[in-house]
Amino acid sequence: MRFGMPWPGRDVGREAEQAGVGAFCAGEFVDHDSYLTVAEIVANTERALAGPAIAYAFARTPYAHATAMRQLHAQAPGRLFLGLGSAAFRINRDWLGVPAERPVARIADTVGAVRAWLHAENGERVRYTGEFHTLDADVRAPVLGRLDIPVLLAGFNTRMAATAGRVADGVIGHGLFTASWWNEVVRPGVERGASERDPAEARSLEHGWIITAVDDSAPERAVADARRMIAFYLTVKTYDPFVAHHGWEEPVERLRAAFKVGDTDAMARAVTDEMLTEIAVCGTTADAKDALARRADSLPRDVGYFAPPSFMVSRRRRAAYAASSLALIGAVPDSD
Numbered sequence: 001m002r003f004g005m006p007w008p009g010r011d012v013g014r015e016a017e018q019a020g021v022g023a024f025c026a027g028e029f030v031d032h033d034s035y036l037t038v039a040e041i042v043a044n045t046e047r048a049l050a051g052p053a054i055a056y057a058f059a060r061t062p063y064a065h066a067t068a069m070r071q072l073h074a075q076a077p078g079r080l081f082l083g084l085g086s087a088a089f090r091i092n093r094d095w096l097g098v099p100a101e102r103p104v105a106r107i108a109d110t111v112g113a114v115r116a117w118l119h120a121e122n123g124e125r126v127r128y129t130g131e132f133h134t135l136d137a138d139v140r141a142p143v144l145g146r147l148d149i150p151v152l153l154a155g156f157n158t159r160m161a162a163t164a165g166r167v168a169d170g171v172i173g174h175g176l177f178t179a180s181w182w183n184e185v186v187r188p189g190v191e192r193g194a195s196e197r198d199p200a201e202a203r204s205l206e207h208g209w210i211i212t213a214v215d216d217s218a219p220e221r222a223v224a225d226a227r228r229m230i231a232f233y234l235t236v237k238t239y240d241p242f243v244a245h246h247g248w249e250e251p252v253e254r255l256r257a258a259f260k261v262g263d264t265d266a267m268a269r270a271v272t273d274e275m276l277t278e279i280a281v282c283g284t285t286a287d288a289k290d291a292l293a294r295r296a297d298s299l300p301r302d303v304g305y306f307a308p309p310s311f312m313v314s315r316r317r318r319a320a321y322a323a324s325s326l327a328l329i330g331a332v333p334d335s336d
Contacts, residue, residue, distance in 0.1 A: 001302065002023050002049070002302060002303045002304070003020060003021050003022055003023075003306065003328070003332065004022060004048075004049070004207075004303045004304060004306070005305055005307065006025055006027055006209075006307050006308075006322075007025070007037050007040065008318070008319055009319060012322050012323050014045070015326070016322070016323075017045050017046065017047065017048050020326075020329045020330075021326070021329070022048055022049060023048050023303045024041045024048050025052065025083065025207070025305050026038045027054070028054065028056055028059075030095070035055065035068040038050050038051060038080075042076035049079055049081060049303065050072075050076060050080060051080050052083045053083035053152070053154075053172050053207060053209075054084055054085035054154045055082070055083065056085060056092075056096065057086055058086070058092055058096060058098045058103075058106065058107075062114040062117060065082065065084070066114050067117070069082055069147070069149055070117075073149065080149050081149060081150045081152060082150070082152065083151075083153070083154065083172045084107065084111065084153055084154070084168075085153070085154035087103075088236060089103070104159050104160055105131060105132075108163050108166070108167045109130035110132070110133065111151055111167045112133070112167065113128050113135060116128035116135055117135075118146070118148075118149055118151075119147070119148075120139070120145075121145060122142045122145055123142075125137065125138050126139060126144075150170065151168050152168055152171060152172050153167075153171060154174065155172070155189065156174050156238065157185075157238070158189045160189075161186045161189030161193070162189040162192050162193035163193060165191060165193025165202070166193035166197060169203040169204075169205055170190075170207065171205070171207070173186065173206065173207065173208025173300050174209060174233075175208075175209035175210060175211045175279070176211075176230065176233050176234070176279055177209075177279070178278040178279055178298055179297050180245065181242055182297070182300075185242075190204055206300040206302045206303075207300055207302060208299070208300030208303070208304055210281055210305065210307060211229050211280040211281065211307060211309060212226075212280070212306040212307055212321065212328075213229075213280070213283075213309050214281070214282065214285055214287075214327065214328070215320070215321065216285055216324070219282075219283040219284045222282050223282050225312075225317075226276060226280040226309055227267075227269075228267060228268045228311050228312055229309035229313075230276065230279055231264075231267035231268055231270060234248075234252050234256070234271075235256050235259045248272070251270045251272050251275065254266075254270040255271065277294075278298075281295070281306070288325075288327075289328065292328065292331045296332075299332060306322075306328060308321035308322055308325070309321070
């Protein structure tokens, strides 16, 4: 597995690449744009992989996704991947103002349309016909040429994991993932989807986020931050199948009740020790290394992003967590 992290900023990022971090990713939210962040990554790194993980698939047209990657490719050829996620229903409907229904079918069609632009050759019309997207572009300027940039999908539940296997080059796992969720739900789903493709075309890359909070001087705070991050994720009902799979309905009910009244401490307390152990890597450096050894089969095979908690955590503390996680390099074998 290649050690990666969400982009921690220029200073920590340069130190991290020199220390051996092999991949950086960019998330997306109301205060940061994934493609602008990837531009910062490629401008301040030399070797590491870089890409959105994830960009909101429906916030932009397929054309916009592809042109952003083409421009980035000029600066970092061979280093890019494109991670797309459907985003939650309410984000699409209420934040982005785009259709929110049938996200699985819609994102599959989006991948096809994005690939049509990425694979476009000079002198050829860019054509694609799908349920949601139709392209017929006659681009006369000699600016195209096929780019084989891997396209990955955020695949949490069974249907999206299968879609990642069927239409994309792999899957991006969520920070909530556990060994049993990878091995019993996501990986079999990806394999089922991939079985519908020509074996010569199928790729099954695995990237994934790992909630990571390491602080040797204040391990209790690191653990509390990891608990809050887990709790915040689990307020979203999209993850109910994951909750039921593990039998965690009762603590999740308590943390959701605490979230409704704004009690973030109670949210953290509702996360059980079992949940923390199965999901996060946190505490002291020694604790984190032990956790990684235990979780060898619950880590993504290709790239694992050691992600600092972000819920109720300052940028400065996130940067400190990112720097501390560098001590974990070597605790997991690198894919290279």
